[in-house]
Amino acid sequence: MRNPTYALLFGSVIALGLPLNAVSLYVLLCCHGLKSPSNVFMVNLAISDLLLVTSLPMRVYFYATGTWPLGPFACICVTMLFRNNIRSSSIFITFICVNRLLAVVYPLRSRHLRTSSNASKAAALVWLFVLAVNVPESVNMSRFFIDYNESSCFEFSQNRIPYRSAIDCVPPVVLLIMLAVNVVSTALVSWTLHRRLNDSARVNNTVNVMLIFVMNLVMFTVIFMPVTLGVRFEIWKPAHTPLLCLASVNCCLDPLLYYFSFDGFWKRKDDVDL
Template sequence: MFNVTLENGTELDKKNTVYALVFGSVLALGLPLNAVSLWILLRCHSLKTPSAVFMVNLAISDLLLVISLPMRVYFYATGTWPLGDLACICITMFFRNNIRSSSIFITFISVDRLLAVVYPLRSRHLRTACNALKAAGLAWLFVFVVNVPESVGFARFLKGINESICFEFGPRPLPTSPLVYLQPVLVFSLLAVNIVSTALVSWTLRRRLNDSTRVRNKVNIMLLFAMNLMMFTVFFLPVSLFVLFKSWRPALTSLICLASVNCCLDPLLYYFSFDGFWKGKEDVDSSAARE
């Protein structure tokens, strides 16, 4: 068991207590919310529509993050890390994978909504469950392939410091490689896709503003896009930009805490807020396709 050496002990002890409380709260909320969401999606929607496929994968991504949080809570509550380097690497990769996979699947959801609203007829052959499953498979393959060189580099870094402290590196420089720029580039690129999708859908819905029977559905669709943009700008972008600004280094743990909250909001914003989530035969796709 390895103790963490802290500067300004009292102040950092207070910070670590706050971090433990935040991660513990995310664990307490995120686990049941995502587990219930996944159960409902599989029971009612059965991966029969693209949106169901992407939401199921988003829930899985969030659950993978949630199951890694107990050891973060333990670390910040006790100041010790008893599990060694391998567990540290795995838990770190779970967090990075959540940011990447969640941003990818949220973008898939945005593009799916874009096609359903703007090109409802021409996109039918593209918007199939089979194609969605292939896209999800490629996304997970990309995420895990990137993990291989990252894990090797991180393992070498941990061996180089000769102590297992996992999430806190004190005054030592963080591991660097060209791969550290992958996440900000990925998040920036996907954010641009979401912005363009939001603009196109908003323009299309404004053209149909007189269709009063669909006003509520239009509000729901735009709310979905607004929440997508919020997820990127509030939760994904700050922690991804960390590698570009050395002055942000003291705030790294705070940014990780903030980013982890996304797994609690995904079920609320994307699942429980929309009527189609609760209806096994009336998926959100059918509403959007009729627009």
Template sequence: MCNFTETENGTELNMKNTGYALVFGSVTILGLPLNVVSLWILLRRHSLTSPNAVFMVHLAFSDLLLVISLPMRAYFYATGTWPLSPMACIWITMLFRNNVRSSSIFITFICVDRLLAVVYPLRSRHIRTPSNAWKSAAFVWLVVIVVNIPESVGLSRFLNRYNGSACFEFRCHMRSPQSYFQAVLVSIMLAINVVCTALVSWTLHRQLSDSVRINNKVNVMLIFVMNLMMFAVFFLPASLALLFESWRPAFTALICLASVNCCLDPLLYYFSFDGFWRRKEEVDTSLPRQQLNTVQTEFA
């Protein structure tokens, strides 16, 4: 049987819940315009003509879904009540978990795409196509939805045994198969990002021509470092908290922290925007320069 009693006194608990409400409210206020504008720019200005743009559109869409779910979380922690149905609580919870899962995959796709652009710019062109990117993105969303079905059923059974005050506090339903899936998924995606970062760093250091400007190299590595930070700070702690008993008192705080990722993803778009513009405008038919230009134009 679950126990929802808290070790903090009422004042401490109220202060924590107020803090959670402020974080979720602040992320909503900041994240909503950032992601709406980012999505508009990606769709309007870049026309989904590169796999990187496709993945970033889906990443921005995932973040936007998370942002629109946060006002109700803020309301819940501010008032201590849940005015909607248990199913609404479940789907808002799913929007958060889907964001962690889908964002970790799309960020990894972006990372792998950048790796191929640096290490194999010519040989990977038949792989790095918008068509393949759309197929990959569709597969990601399909997997996410399939995982949602049994997870939603389990959370529904849990909520039927407890009143509305248990919304978002699924501490007795944390070690589900889907929770293990999320922790393993995020860990695997992090490992892929670490390998990609190491390979790109080695390539930039050892193989690129001296004519590549240092600013370009910095921009390249910033993308990879930002990706690693997303995993280490936002995705992994919240995912592991689903599994480890000792982490559960900090679970809601880690959820707050994880929600901030949707405000930082636009930085990833920013460091790629100039590359998108130049890639469209600059055409070089000289084969000896083509490999170098691929890296320069995509990461400038």
């Protein structure tokens, strides 16, 4: 189905998301390195967003021309890159949130947990989880293309999707759990900063600290939850593609809301961040 509006929207995301995430990744690696858990999670978040951006040109072509000449395998790969971004980004954002929670509420007791080594192990587990979820979903999608011989991509009829396996319910459940973690973390950090003014004074720029938590909630409630629940459970099918457009915007917001909200982002830092 040819739709130049969607092509324009996805093209705009590419124009903004590619340079923002490329510059952010360069600054994080060259100026900060992987010396703190926050940096490890943000580097992986930037990589996840860049992977999403690399898949969007294919969507632009599809919606601009209404054709998909690359076959089912390419369609599955592009679709998986899109879904993987929502999953990995939501997890890495939650890790950033939990790391900040431990740094503010339990600064001393959590020092042995908040290490770059532990963060790297957690990031590796995230990518393994994402790949594990890809397997059954890719198999289901391949069965769809074989059974129905669809020549298009992204716009196939929702009522003709093959049988959903139990693993298909894992991402929404995990997303709901992470939303709850973000809500609790936000409440605890806010309570701590208001209750212990003397201790909170040692936190660099408390406004930025709370901004990160607030924007975490915005990302989950406005971007991640609607597209995950709406598409997975086929709620209001006409909104399927608009929700995907909205979800792709997260790769443009991540650099602005998380990377640039940290003090001294452009400065070389040897100290461990919160």
